Amino acid sequence: MSDNKGPGGTPEPQEERRTHDRVVGTPSPAAEKQLLAVDEDPAPAGAGAQLDEDAAKRAERIVALFFLLAFAGSVAFIAYYIGWSGRDGGMHGIFRARESNFWLGGTMALSFLALAIGMTIWVRRLMTSAPIVQERHELQSDAETRAAFNQEFLEGAEDSGITKRPLLRRTLLLAAAPLGLAPLILLRDLGPLPEKRLRHTFWGEAVKKAQAEGKKGVRLVVDGTNKPLKVSDFASPGGMITVLPEGVEESHHALNEIAKSVTILINVPADQFKPAKGRENWHVNGIVAYSKICTHVGCPAALYEQTTHHILCPCHQSTFDATDAAKVVFGPAARPLPQLPLAVEDGYIVATADFPEPIGPSFWERG
Incomplete structure (x- = not known):
């Protein structure tokens, strides 16, 4: 153990070695160094001071x-x-x-x-x-403090x-x-809350207008071209196409009506098609129509797997069986895709009524 020594090798006095030690409880020397200049005698204007x-x-x-x-x-x-x-x-x-x-x-x-x-x-x-200085005292203030x-x-x-x-x-x-x-x-x-507006789409309005003119229903037109669709144009099994009611683009709120009325048309092999009870005549030789709006959160159910005949929503993988009334076979969707009743008139595919249930997510219909 080495001794502390001063210059020339002489031992450093014990008192001198302790002059740099800080006694516990004394102010830090750093307190004397201020980052900002502080007035020794600040005199701010008090409350109620006179202004110009x-x-x-x-x-x-x-x-x-x-x-x-x-x-x-x-x-x-x-x-x-x-x-x-x-x-x-x-x-x-x-x-x-x-x-x-x-x-x-x-x-x-x-x-x-x-x-x-x-x-x-x-x-x-x-x-x-x-400056306002508040001193800490008992919780109950005396009369002078109040x-x-x-x-x-x-x-x-x-x-x-x-x-x-x-x-x-x-x-x-x-x-x-x-x-x-x-x-x-x-x-x-x-909102606004949809109330009962989603219980009806432009399909119903268009069908009523067509039937008033003596027709069986409103024709289906291809989305993008607005070309009326014939049965012969969609005769190959396994195909899927997006369709709309004829005349929807002429409606007052065309984009909103198109968004609600968008429908997928699928050609399911007739021998594999299993129509729901009471909907035996809602298809045309296996050609069936379902709402394109997923019943989970409203994404477009736009994917179709020909080998399994499943309709897939890409957002959350809800899967519907196109051969069995678009019932849910996988995913978070709570109910099948609404089905549109179809018929044939003069070789064209027509819709004979609106969707029988509200389109879109299940919580929408609770409005």
Whole structure:
């Protein structure tokens, strides 16, 4: 064990070796080094300090202007949401989505931004700052403490200007009121509830129109070409094609109606086809039609396996048996794909009625 030695090999005195040791409980030397300069005698303006009243009036008008701008932005948001967004298929329509997002987002952003700017100017120009020190005592405050709190509260209210500047108070309440209603208005975005609208598609409307003209039903047209489909055009077993009701593109809300009416047509070998009870005449020589909307969460059930005659939804692998009324054989879907009744008229494949049950996910029909 070596001895501590000073210069020249002489032993270092014990007292000198301990001069650098810090005694427990003493302040750290690092406390003397400050990263930021601190005023030794800070003198911030206290609550209720006098302001330049002319400058304060100008700031008050500017803040009120921003509050009014926030009010206008929130009112424009609500007006657009209720009014203009309901045109041409509503805000959920394909053509209106970008426009709706722009105006709804822009007006709401304007409202919040104007409100934030107004509050910032209010704090910076119309309020003074004073340090508040709260000492920890017993939970129950004595009368003197309560009186002091009451005095400080009143001074703070006076300092904020909320009591002596009615213009700011009124415009702030005016700007905040529509923002409080905005969440209630946005609840509409969770819907609207489909109610019974999904119980009927354009197939039913088109069939009624065709039967009123003395026809058996509405013709099936190929999606993309709108060409009416003949039995001879779809005579090869194992094929699948997407079809729509004739005239759907001329409807008022064409894209929405197409989305609900889209149907897959499958040619199942007649010897393997097992029609459900009461639906023996719903096919044409094994040609059968099912809704293309998966009954799980609404994805397109657009894949068909010819060897097993299974319809597959690629989203969550729900699988339906095309030979057995599109019953579920695998996956999370809860019910079969709705089937469309078919017939033949003048060589064309026609639908004689709408889908007998609601199309799409099972939870939709509970609306």
